[in-house]
Amino acid sequence: MPSRDRIEAAIGAALTRAEGPGAPPRLAAALRHAVLPGGARIRPTICHAVARACGDPVPSLTDAACAALELIHCASLVHDDLPCFDDADMRRGKPSVHVAFGEPLAVLAGDALILAAFDVLSRAGEAEPLSALRLTGALARATGMPHGICAGQGWESETEVDLAAYHRAKTGSLFVAATTMGALAAGEDAEPWVELGARIGEAFQVADDLRDALMDADALGKPCGQDAALGRPNAVAELGVEGAVARLDDILGGAIASIPSCPGEAQLCEMVRRQAAQIMPVSLVRDLV
Amino acid sequence: MPSRDRIEAAIGAALTRAEGPGAPPRLAAALRHAVLPGGARIRPTICHAVARACGDPVPSLTDAACAALELIHCASLVHDDLPCFDDADMRRGKPSVHVAFGEPLAVLAGDALILAAFDVLSRAGEAEPLSALRLTGALARATGMPHGICAGQGWESETEVDLAAYHRAKTGSLFVAATTMGALAAGEDAEPWVELGARIGEAFQVADDLRDALMDADALGKPCGQDAALGRPNAVAELGVEGAVARLDDILGGAIASIPSCPGEAQLCEMVRRQAAQIMPVSLVRDLV
Numbered sequence: 001m002p003s004r005d006r007i008e009a010a011i012g013a014a015l016t017r018a019e020g021p022g023a024p025p026r027l028a029a030a031l032r033h034a035v036l037p038g039g040a041r042i043r044p045t046i047c048h049a050v051a052r053a054c055g056d057p058v059p060s061l062t063d064a065a066c067a068a069l070e071l072i073h074c075a076s077l078v079h080d081d082l083p084c085f086d087d088a089d090m091r092r093g094k095p096s097v098h099v100a101f102g103e104p105l106a107v108l109a110g111d112a113l114i115l116a117a118f119d120v121l122s123r124a125g126e127a128e129p130l131s132a133l134r135l136t137g138a139l140a141r142a143t144g145m146p147h148g149i150c151a152g153q154g155w156e157s158e159t160e161v162d163l164a165a166y167h168r169a170k171t172g173s174l175f176v177a178a179t180t181m182g183a184l185a186a187g188e189d190a191e192p193w194v195e196l197g198a199r200i201g202e203a204f205q206v207a208d209d210l211r212d213a214l215m216d217a218d219a220l221g222k223p224c225g226q227d228a229a230l231g232r233p234n235a236v237a238e239l240g241v242e243g244a245v246a247r248l249d250d251i252l253g254g255a256i257a258s259i260p261s262c263p264g265e266a267q268l269c270e271m272v273r274r275q276a277a278q279i280m281p282v283s284l285v286r287d288l289v
Numbered sequence: 290m291p292s293r294d295r296i297e298a299a300i301g302a303a304l305t306r307a308e309g310p311g312a313p314p315r316l317a318a319a320l321r322h323a324v325l326p327g328g329a330r331i332r333p334t335i336c337h338a339v340a341r342a343c344g345d346p347v348p349s350l351t352d353a354a355c356a357a358l359e360l361i362h363c364a365s366l367v368h369d370d371l372p373c374f375d376d377a378d379m380r381r382g383k384p385s386v387h388v389a390f391g392e393p394l395a396v397l398a399g400d401a402l403i404l405a406a407f408d409v410l411s412r413a414g415e416a417e418p419l420s421a422l423r424l425t426g427a428l429a430r431a432t433g434m435p436h437g438i439c440a441g442q443g444w445e446s447e448t449e450v451d452l453a454a455y456h457r458a459k460t461g462s463l464f465v466a467a468t469t470m471g472a473l474a475a476g477e478d479a480e481p482w483v484e485l486g487a488r489i490g491e492a493f494q495v496a497d498d499l500r501d502a503l504m505d506a507d508a509l510g511k512p513c514g515q516d517a518a519l520g521r522p523n524a525v526a527e528l529g530v531e532g533a534v535a536r537l538d539d540i541l542g543g544a545i546a547s548i549p550s551c552p553g554e555a556q557l558c559e560m561v562r563r564q565a566a567q568i569m570p571v572s573l574v575r576d577l578v
Contacts, residue, residue, distance in 0.1 A: 022435055024440055107374075111432075112440075146308060
C-alpha cells in the first residue's frame with residue numbers, strides 16, 4: 001500500500017476509535033472536522049519515508065507513529081486557532097474548530113487529539129513495547145515543555161524572545177519528531193536523524209513566514225499577514241524576502257547532506273526534494289522579488 | 290519512604306524536567322502554579338495503595354504512574370477553570386491559572402501537563418516497557434475520547450445528557466485509571482481493579498455534588514453552587530441531600546467489597562475507608578440535613 005494510503009488509514013482508524021459508541025456526538029464531530037480532510041500530511045509523510053528508508057520492519061508501528069504525529073499536529077492547529085491565540089476563523093479552507101463548534105469543544109478537541117495520539121502508540125506497541133515506549137517519549141517531548149510545541153507557543157507570551165529558539169520549539173520540534181520517530185519505529189537510534197528533522201523544520205518555518213508575508217488568504221486557506229499584524233518574530237522581518245529565500249536554499253542543502261547512511265538513502269533524498277518543492281513557495285517568491 | 294513523599298517527589302521531578310533550561314519562564318511558572326502546592330492527591334494515593342497491595346515490584350514505575358495521574362488531573366482542572374468552561378477565579382484557595390497567567394498560558398499549561406504525564410511514563414518504563422506501555426494506554430483512554438475526562442466534559446456541550454455516563458467519564462474514568470494503573474505498575478491485570486475505581490469515582494462525584502450544593506466558597510477554596518448556577522446535572526438535584534448521602538454509603542460499601550484478593554488486601558480496605566472519610570463531607574452533611 002502506498003505511504004499516503006497507509007497514513008490515512010491509520011489516522012482514520014484512530015479517529016473511529018475516538019468517536020466510538022457512547023461518545024458525546026458534537027465533540028466527536030469536532031475531532032473529525034479537525035483531522036479530515038487533511039492538509040499535506042507533511043510530518044507523517046516524512047516519518048513514513050524515514051521508516052521505509054530504515055527497512056520498515058514493523059509496518060503497524062510505523063503507521064501508528066505517523067498517525068500519532070498528525071493527530072498532535074492537528075491538535076496544535078486547533079488550539080493555535082483559539083481566540084486567545086491567533087483567533088483564526090479559517091483553517092484548511094473551512095471554518096476553524098472553535099468557529100464551527102464553539103470554544104469549549106475546540107479546547108476539548110485539541111486535548112482529545114493529543115490523547116488519541118498516545119492511545120494509538122500504546123495500542124500498536126504490544127509487539128515491540130520498547131520501541132513504542134520510545135516513540136511515546138519522543139512525541140511527548142516534541143510537543144510539551146521545555147522544548148516542544150507548547151514551549152514554542154509559550155514564548156509568544158514572553159517579552160524577550162530568541163527567534164531561533166522560538167521556531168525550533170514551535171515548528172522544528174515536530175519535524176525532529178517526524179524523522180526520529182521514523183527511525184525509532186524501525187528499531188533504529190533516533191540521534192542520527194535529529195539534524196534532518198531540525199533542518200526540514202527550519203526550512204518549513206522560513207517557507208511559512210514567506211507565505212504569511214506574501215500570499216493572500218484565499219490562496220492560503222487561512223488568514224495571512226498574521227505575524228506582522230500580531231508583531232510576532234519571523235524570518236521575513238529579520239532577513240527581508242530575498243534573504244529568507246537564500247536561507248531556504250542553504251537549509252535544504254544541509255538537510256539532504258545530513259541524511260544518515262541507510263538502505264533507502266537515495267529514495268529518501270528524493271522524497272525530501274519533493275516535499276521541499278511542495279512546501280516551499282520558491283517559484284512564487286522568485287516571481288515576486 | 291511513605292507513599293505521600295514518594296508521590297510528591299515524583300511529581301516534583303516531572304515538574305523540574307518540564308521547567309528545564311531554555312523553557313519559556315512564564316509557562317514554566319504556570320505549570321508550577323497548577324501543580325504545587327497540591328490538593329489531597331487522592332488519585333495517586335489510591336494508585337499507590339493498589340500497587341503496594343499488589344507488592345509494588347517496580348517502585349519507580351509505581352511512582353511514575355502516580356505522578357502521571359496527578360499531572361493529568363491538574364491539567365483537567367486548569368482547562369476546566371477556563372472562561373469558556375467554569376470561568377472559575379479560584380482553585381485550591383488561590384487564583385486559577387488563567388487568572389494568574391492569562392488564558393493563553395492556561396491553555397498551554399494544561400496541554401503541557403498532559404504531555405508531561407506521558408513523558409514521565411516513557412522515562413520510567415525502560416526496565417518494564419510492556420507495563421509502561423499499558424500504563425500509557427490506560428491513562429490516554431481514561432483522559433481522552435470516547436469515554437475519558439474529555440468526553441465527560443464534552444457532554445456539557447450536548448442538549449441531552451445521561452447523568453451516569455457523564456459522571457462516569459468526567460470523574461469516574463480517572464479513578465478507574467488510579468486503581469487499574471496501580472495494578473498495571475505492579476505487573477498485574479487491570480480488569481479486576483476496574484470496579485473499585487468506578488465505585489470510588491462514583492462516591493467522589495456524589496460527595497463533590499454535596500459539597501458544591503452545601504458548602505461556601507471559603508471552605509471549598511473554589512466557587513460553589515456552580516452546578517445549580519450553570520444548570521448542570523448533579524446527584525443533589527436528582528436525589529435531594531438525604532438521598533445523595535444514602536447513595537454515598539451504598540457506594541462505599543460496594544467499593545470495599547469489590548477489592549480483589551491480593552497480598553495487601555486488608556491495608557487497602559483500611560486506606561479506602563480513610564480516603565472516604567477525607568473526601569466525603571458526611572458529618573457536615575448530617576449536621577445540615
